Structure formats: structure tokens, C-alpha cells
Amino acid sequence: xxxxxxxxxxxxxxxxxxxxxxxxxxxxxxxxxxxxxxxxxxxxxxxxxxxxxxxxxxxxxxxxxxxxxxxxxxxxxxxxxxxxxxxxxxxxxxxxxxxxxxxxxxxxxxxxxxxxxxxxxxxxxxxxxxxxxxxxxxxxxxxxxxxxxxxxxxxxxxxxxxxxxxxxxxxxxxxxxxxxxxxxxxxxxxxxxxxxxxxxxxxxxxxxxxxxxxxxxxxxxxxxxxxxxxxxxxxxxxxxxxxxxxxxxxxxxxxxxxxxxxxxxxxxxxxxxxxxxxxxxxxxxxxxxxxxxxxxxxxxxxxxxxxxxxxxxxxxxxxxxxxxxxxxxxxxxxxxxxxxxxxxxxxxxxxxxxxxxxxxxxxxxxxxxxxxxxxxxxxxxxxxxxxxxxxxxxxxxxxxxxxxxxxxxxxxxxxxxxxxxxxxxxxxxxxxxxxxxxxxxxxxxxxxxxxxxxxxxxxxxxxxxxxxxxxxxxxxxxx
Numbered sequence: 001x002x003x004x005x006x007x008x009x010x011x012x013x014x015x016x017x018x019x020x021x022x023x024x025x026x027x028x029x030x031x032x033x034x035x036x037x038x039x040x041x042x043x044x045x046x047x048x049x050x051x052x053x054x055x056x057x058x059x060x061x062x063x064x065x066x067x068x069x070x071x072x073x074x075x076x077x078x079x080x081x082x083x084x085x086x087x088x089x090x091x092x093x094x095x096x097x098x099x100x101x102x103x104x105x106x107x108x109x110x111x112x113x114x115x116x117x118x119x120x121x122x123x124x125x126x127x128x129x130x131x132x133x134x135x136x137x138x139x140x141x142x143x144x145x146x147x148x149x150x151x152x153x154x155x156x157x158x159x160x161x162x163x164x165x166x167x168x169x170x171x172x173x174x175x176x177x178x179x180x181x182x183x184x185x186x187x188x189x190x191x192x193x194x195x196x197x198x199x200x201x202x203x204x205x206x207x208x209x210x211x212x213x214x215x216x217x218x219x220x221x222x223x224x225x226x227x228x229x230x231x232x233x234x235x236x237x238x239x240x241x242x243x244x245x246x247x248x249x250x251x252x253x254x255x256x257x258x259x260x261x262x263x264x265x266x267x268x269x270x271x272x273x274x275x276x277x278x279x280x281x282x283x284x285x286x287x288x289x290x291x292x293x294x295x296x297x298x299x300x301x302x303x304x305x306x307x308x309x310x311x312x313x314x315x316x317x318x319x320x321x322x323x324x325x326x327x328x329x330x331x332x333x334x335x336x337x338x339x340x341x342x343x344x345x346x347x348x349x350x351x352x353x354x355x356x357x358x359x360x361x362x363x364x365x366x367x368x369x370x371x372x373x374x375x376x377x378x379x380x381x382x383x384x385x386x387x388x389x390x391x392x393x394x395x396x397x398x399x400x401x402x403x404x405x406x407x408x409x410x411x412x413x414x415x416x417x418x419x420x421x422x423x424x425x426x427x428x429x430x431x432x433x434x435x436x437x438x439x440x441x442x443x444x445x446x447x448x449x450x451x452x453x454x455x456x457x458x459x460x461x462x463x464x465x466x467x468x469x470x471x472x473x474x475x476x477x478x479x
Contacts, residue, residue, distance in 0.1 A: 029183045029327040030105055030334045034346045038323055042350075044189035045180075046319035051189075053311065055196040062203040063221055067154075071218045074154035077147050078162055078222075082169075085130065087282070089123075089170060091275025093177040095267045098329045098410050099474050100181030100247070105333025109246065116178055116247050117256030118263040127170035134163030154218045161222035168229040175236060180326050182247055187239070195232035199225050266475045273414040277421050284425035288445065291433055295442060302383035305373040306391065309362065313392060316354040317399030320347050321406040328410035337470065344407045344464070351399035359392045387446050394450035401457035404464050413472035416463055424456035 029037060056079075064072045096119050103112040134141070138159040139152075147155050172195075176188040202213075202224035209215025216223060240248055249257060285307070292303045324347040331339045362369060370384040405417035429452035437444040463469060 028104075029101075029330040030336060030339070034327075034339070034342050035350065038320070038327065038343065038346055038350060041183070041185050041327065042316075042319040042323035044185040045322050046315055048189045048192045049315045049319060050312070051192055051196050053315075055199055058200050059203050059221060059225075062200075062207060063218070066204065066207050067218060070151055071154050073148065073151045074158050074218060075221065077142060077145055077151065077155045078159040080145070081134075081141060081159060082162055083282075085166065086169075086173075087278040088275055089126075089173055090278055091273065092267050092271035093173050094274045094325065094409070095271035095414075095474070096174065096177045097181040097326055098270070098412070099263070099266065100178060101183075101326050101329030101410070102333035102474060104182055105330035106335075108333075112182070113247060113249070113253060114256055114260060115263055117249060117253065117258065118260040119174055119178070119267065120249065121257055121259055122264055122267065123170050123174045124167070127167040130170075131163050131166040134166065135160050138163065157219050158222045161219060161226055165222075165226040165229050168226075168233040172229065172233050172236070175233075175240070178247055180322070181329070183326065183330065185323070185326075187236070191232045191236040191239075194235065195228045198228035198231060202227060262475060270412060270414050270474060273418040274409065277418050280418070280421045280425055284429060287426075287430050288433060291430075291437070291445065298380040299383055299442075301374065302370075302380045302387060305370060305380075305384045306387040308373065309369060309388065310391065310395060313355065313358055313362065313395045314398065316358065317351050317395065317402045320351045320354070320399065321402040323347070324403055325406040325410045328407045332411055340407065340410075344404060347403040347407070348400055351403050352396055355396045355399045359396060362388065362392055386443075390443065390446040391449040394453045397450065397453040397457050401453065401460045404457075404460040408460070408464060408467075408469045411469050411472045412474040413467075413469035416467065416469070417460065420456050420459045420463075423459065424452040428452045428455050 029041070060072065060075070063075055096115060099115045100112045103109070103115065139156050142152060142155050142159065172188075172191075179185070179188050203221050204210065205213040206216050206220030206224050207218075208220075214220075289300070289303070293300050324343055327343050328340050331337075331343065366385050366388050367381070370381055370388065374381045374384060401420070405420070408417055429448045432451060433445040433448040
């Protein structure tokens with residue numbers, strides 16, 4: 001823990017001592033070597049994704065160790081709600097990334113600031129409404145989810161505190177979108193690291209009441225997250241103003257802090273399809289879990305472990321997809337379509353190399369990795385190994401369609417990637433796994449992964465080559 005604190009302090013000190021000159025070169029994704037820029041831009045995103053997963057896993061360990069299964073079930077219910085909220089704003093934040101990136105690529109800094117100003121007001125109002133409604137109706141929401149009676153009291157306490165932290169969660173996601181849209185992926189990672197370290201360290205202190213800290217039980221875990229998000233959010237804002245970040249809202253920019261309905265409509269119209277994409281993925285996974293449950297607890301446990309492993313395998317593709325979206329948006333704004341094309345294929349190539357390397361390593365140590373999660377006795381470990389053998393390599397294909405979809409979205413064409421996800425995951429994967437598994441056996445469920453990913457990759461590549469995505473616009477006023 002001391003080592004983590006020390007590293008976090010070093011990171012904070014390093015970034016806080018950077019030059020605060022407003023003339024400092026602005027990050028640009030429209031120039032320089034594409035491969036190097038893409039890798040350097042995607043690495044902080046990748047590390048941030050890994051960090052968030054590890055943060056959640058470690059906190060789960062603390063809660064399970066100190067408070068038991070009932071408390072763990074309570075946090076699971078609350079985390080489902082939080083995932084839904086994050087999914088709901090994910091698309092809107094991505095729309096802000098693209099709008100800011102396109103404006104900066106076109107050297108329209110003032111237009112980018114208008115997006116920042118309107119987004120700030122929109123996210124602030126939205127987060128306060130969500131926080132208040134969540135605090136008031138936490139019990140009702142948990143009832144809708146059929147939360148078990150013995151879990152309910154813990155879940156209400158935990159969920160209400162998590163809702164209180166929504167403004168900071170929404171605020172951080174907005175600032176992260178603004179920074180990434182302008183070409184800066186490092187700064188969000190530094191403060192995400194700070195938040196994760198604080199969260200992990202404060203959890204046991206507040207749960208158990210160690211030292212001068214009060215013993216708060218399940219509430220302590222939620223308060224730890226609240227404090228971590230608050231501190232990280234406030235320090236991030238302070239850092240950006242000390243650095244004189246060029247998209248910050250200054251005294252002269254206060255008139256920009258208003259609702260611009262054209263920008264709001266764009267954020268919602270373009271953001272909702274991107275957010276719904278996450279809903280489609282979640283729905284597909286829930287349907288698969290329902291199907292696998294019919295084959296017994298060992299199959300369910302093995303599938304759960306395989307999906308947990310695959311969540312890490314997907315991270316390079318998700319990071320590269322986010323990076324190419326920001327890079328392509330700036331270059332589209334600058335009218336550099338040839339560079340956009342090179343970004344696409346560079347992203348595909350980097351994904352194949354990075355994801356392929358992880359997949360190769362996991363195949364070499366498949367049983368060892370699965371046994372880390374499952375006991376050595378029983379059939380579950382063999383089923384888990386078998387699932388990985390069939391599904392892991394298909395995430396290379398997943399990365400291909402994710403990267404291409406990221407470029408297409410960066411032009412403003414957000415509906416077609418959603419349609420592709422719907423077709424591949426709900427119209428191909430689920431019927432294939434449901435109908436054919438009864439006829440041809442259990443393995444069809446796992447083969448539905450490479451089949452559905454191949455369908456999605458093929459459709460996205462055909463649209464990239466022959467579709468009219470280049471004619472799409474983020475805002476109706478764009479020419």
C-alpha cells in the first residue's frame with residue numbers, strides 16, 4: 001500500500017510541476033507518425049481500463065473478506081445500477097469527444113469551447129437530477145431488481161452513497177472526454193490512478209474502522225469510493241487551471257456556460273446510439289448467462305471465469321478503438337481523409353498484434369490462468385479451459401470491427417455500428433447459441449462468439465469500404 005501511495009504521489013508531483021504557460025503546445029493528432037501516436041495515445045486508455053477493473057476486484061475482496069456474502073451481494077446489485085448509469089452517459093461523452101476533436105482538427109478552438117461550456121452545464125444538471133432521484137428512490141429501484149430481503153438494507157445504504165457521488169463520476173467522465181478529444185489521454189490516467197489508490201486504501205480503513213477512521217461497515221466502502229472520486233475530481237480541475245489548459249472555461253468564457261440546444265441535440269442524437277451499443281452487448285451477455293445456467297452450476301462458473309478473462313483480452317481493442325475515434329475525429333475536422341484511412345488500418349494492425357499476443361500467452365498458460373479462479377477438483381476447470389480454446393482467438397476479430405466502428409463513428413455515422421452490433425449479437429449469436437446448441441451440443445454456444453464477431457467485422461468493413469459514412473456530419477450546420 002505504501003508503494004502505491006508513493007507512486008501516486010510521484011505521478012501527482014510530476015504533472016503538477018509541469019509548465020503552466022498557456023502557450024504550451026496543444027496536443028495534436030493530425031500530425032506526426034501514426035503508429036507511434038496511436039500506441040502512445042491508447043496505452044493510457046488501456047492502463048486506465050485495467051486499473052478500473054483491478055480497483056473493482058480489490059474492493060470486492062475487501063468487502064467479501066470483512067463483511068461476507070450478504071454485503072457482497074448488496075454491492076453487486078448496486079454495481080449493476082452504476083454500470084447502467086455509466087452506459088447511459090458513455091455515448092454522450094463519446095459524442096463530446098468527437099465534436100471537440102473535429103472542431104480542433106478544423107482549428108475552431110472557440111467552437112470546441114462552446115461544446116465544453118454546454119456539456120458542462122448539461123452534465124451538471126443531469127448529474128444532480130440523477131443523484132437526487134437515486135437517493136430518494138434507491139429502495140424502490142432495488143425492489144424492481146428483486147433484491148433479496150436479507151440483502152436489501154445493505155444495498156440501500158450502499159446505493160444511496162454511490163448515488164451521492166454521481167456528480168463527481170459524471171464530471172470526471174466529461175473532463176476525460178474533453179481531454180481525449182483534444183489529444184490528451186495521459187492526464188485522465190494519472191488522476192484515475194490517484195482515485196483508484198485512494199479507493200483501495202480507504203476501503204478497509206472505513207469498513208473496519210482501523211486507526212482514527214470510524215467503523216462504517218458497508219457504508220464505509222461506498223464512502224471510500226465517494227471520497228476517492230471527489231478528491232480526484234477536484235485535484236484534476238485544479239491541475240487543469242494551474243496548467244492553463246487551453247479549453248478551460250475562463251472568466252471571459254462564462255457566457256459559454258449555457259444550454260446551446262443545437263449542441264445538446266447533437267450530443268443526445270449521436271450519443272444515444274453509442275450508449276445503446278453497450279446495452280446491446282450487456283443484453284447479449286445476460287441472455288447467454290441464462291442459456292448457460294441450464295447446463296448446471298459448473299458450466300455457469302466456468303463461463304463466468306471465461307468471461308472475466310475475456311474482459312481483459314478485450315481491453316486493448318477497446319483502448320485502440322477509443323484512440324482511433326479521437327485521432328480520426330481530429331483528422332476529419334482537418335479534412336485529412338488519407339490520414340484517416342491510414343489511422344484505420346494502423347489501428348487494425350496494432351490491435352491484431354496486441355490482442356494476438358495476449359491471446360497467445362493465455363493459450364500457453366490456459367489451465368494455470370483458469371485454475372487461479374476455480375478449485376482444481378471438479379469439471380468446471382476443464383470446461384473453462386475448453387471455452388477459452390474456442391473463444392479467445394475470436395477477440396482479435398472483435399478488435400477489428402471495434403476499430404473500424406470507432407473510425408466510422410468519428411465522422412458522425414453512429415447508427416450503422418449499432419445496427420451491426422444488434423444483428424451480430426442478438427440476431428446471430430443468441431439464436432445460434434439457443435437453437436443449434438440443443439441439436440449439436442454445448443460447444444455451439446462458444447462457437448457463437450467467433451461467428452457473431454465475424455459477421456460484425458464483415459458488415460463494418462463493407463460499410464467502411466462502400467458506405468456513405470464520410471458524408472455523415474455530427475451537426476446539421478457542418479459543411
